[in-house]
Amino acid sequence: MAAIPTEKPHFGVLDDVKIVFAAMEEAIPRACNIMADWGADVTWLENTGYGDTVRDAKNAAQAERRNCRSVQLNQFTPGGKQVLLDMLKDTDIFFESSKGGTWDRKGFTDEDMWAVNPKLVIVHCSGFGKFGDPDRVKRPAYDGTVGPYAGFTCQNGTPEQPMITMPYSGDYINSYLLIGASLAALRKAERTGEGESIDWAMYEGIMYMSQYYLVDYLNDGINWGRAGARNQNLCGIGVYKCKDGFIALNLFGIRQNKWIIEELGLGDQWGTPDLPEDTASLWLSMPIAKEFEKRLEAWLLERTKLELEDILAEHAIAAQSVLEFEDMVKDPHMAARGNFVEWETKDGETFKGLSPMPRFEQTPGKIWRPMPAKGGDTVDVLTKLGYSKEKIDELVAEGAIAVGEN
Incomplete structure (x- = not known):
């Protein structure tokens, strides 16, 4: 089996944008995966233990980690911190997700990153933000819990019971907002030469995009209630x-x-x-x-x-x-637009998924590599940073990195 490609070809509207992310599962990784489909050069940092838990969902992982490199890194070790700082020297946007303030508490600050790259856009994503009620800030959070806090879940379901919206709509709402905010900050950095740090609270992203009925309550005291499969206040x-x-x-x-x-x-x-x-x-x-x-x-x-x-x-x-899904794959309009495509996984199997969207007519996106093995790009990325084999072996022994094979 031939190794999967390591040199990203030139394509897409984000061809000159370099992104590194340290996050698991959905909101940030999906944002970065979408930008990778649009041509960004994306490196996915997985922890040196079990990696990204999305790998447990093998098909979702294959669909949402294509076009990414995988480096296993413990950035909170001395050696791991230096590796990440070296990676960030020519990175445009860095994303991380953790409980609010985690990186500062562990001694890895925005100032550390700006010292090596003053134009860097840094996105800190957490359930509840970096400041506020201290008890709230330190709580764990997932899509299924920030939605109820943000007033999203209470708007969906029946009068008898609210319901979560699937699949993981709170995560995916935040994904698109993260794309918009990070690229806006990058535009500012390119214009001024100064980086930006974004304190991203997932509940705020959901609340911001689901305020349609909330403002009726805020201004007129109206609570439309849940209507199941129908609209809250309109017929038909x-x-x-x-x-x-x-x-x-x-x-x-x-x-x-x-x-x-x-x-x-x-x-x-x-x-x-x-x-x-x-x-x-x-x-x-x-x-x-x-x-x-x-x-x-x-x-x-x-x-x-x-x-x-x-x-x-x-x-x-x-x-x-x-x-239903079986209707979608037979639909002539979706077929005409090429919505469903196939690509080869690193193990040589055929995988069926979605084409890059939306359709940029002059500068289209593309799929240039499948999901890599856990840590499958560690050696390649560090070698290109100038690390010798001996130094890479030292970092492995230190527990700062782990190495896989594509």
Whole structure:
């Protein structure tokens, strides 16, 4: 079996950006993996013991650690700290995730990093940030616990029970925000020559992106409550049962509302004080809301998913049958856009996953290497930093690094 490539080819909108991250599982690693798909040169620091726990989820790991190098490092040993500082000399963005303030407490400060690279963007990601209530700051946190704290979980589920949203939506919300914030800070560093340090609290990322109903509570004292598969305050929005499955509707717009009102036999209500002719949103508070939903449900149950998609599209109503995974892989639109691709793993097996997204038409992303072995790039990266074989062996003996084989 040929070794997987070590020299990143030139491609993508982030081709000249170098990233190092020390984090496990989802939020930061997914952000870095996306940027790797866009052409960034990304090195993944795994601990010298069990490595990144994402490896337990073998398919997710293969999908979300492609295009990355793996270096096993204990940066809190003297030798490991020096290795990381050497790596950061020409790095643009460094990400780490831990409980707030961990790196400062362990003697690895932003100032240490800026001493070797004044333009470095540093992102410290934790559940609750570096400061605030001391008890809160030091608590462990995952997607499934910061969402409930951020007021995200309480907005999802049924009136009887809130629910988490999967797969790991809190992590992935933060992933895209981390990309935006780190690249914004990099733009500032390039403009001014001065680095930036970002104190990233995951709960703030989730709260920031789920404030739609929160601000109703803050300003008007309104708590819309949980509505299960339907919208909290509007008719015709949500997932409904139809003749052969489920369909998602987003009913909005004056002409769309007029048509469906008439189609459901409620046309005499259109243009009344309760339902003026310029009604763009059908509120659950309107007098006919209960009857409207009852008739809508019955109308949908009489028709198949595909019939409904065609009928509703004809009247400019957004509607989509709920695709299962087996539907997605057969879908002609996804096939035409090349959403599903295959690549070879380091062990020579064929892996099926997603193409780099979004589609940069002039400077596309690409998959240039599969997920490496744990520590599979340690020797290569350190050798390119100027470390001799003898020095690498010393660092292994010290426990500062560990070495795998790709």
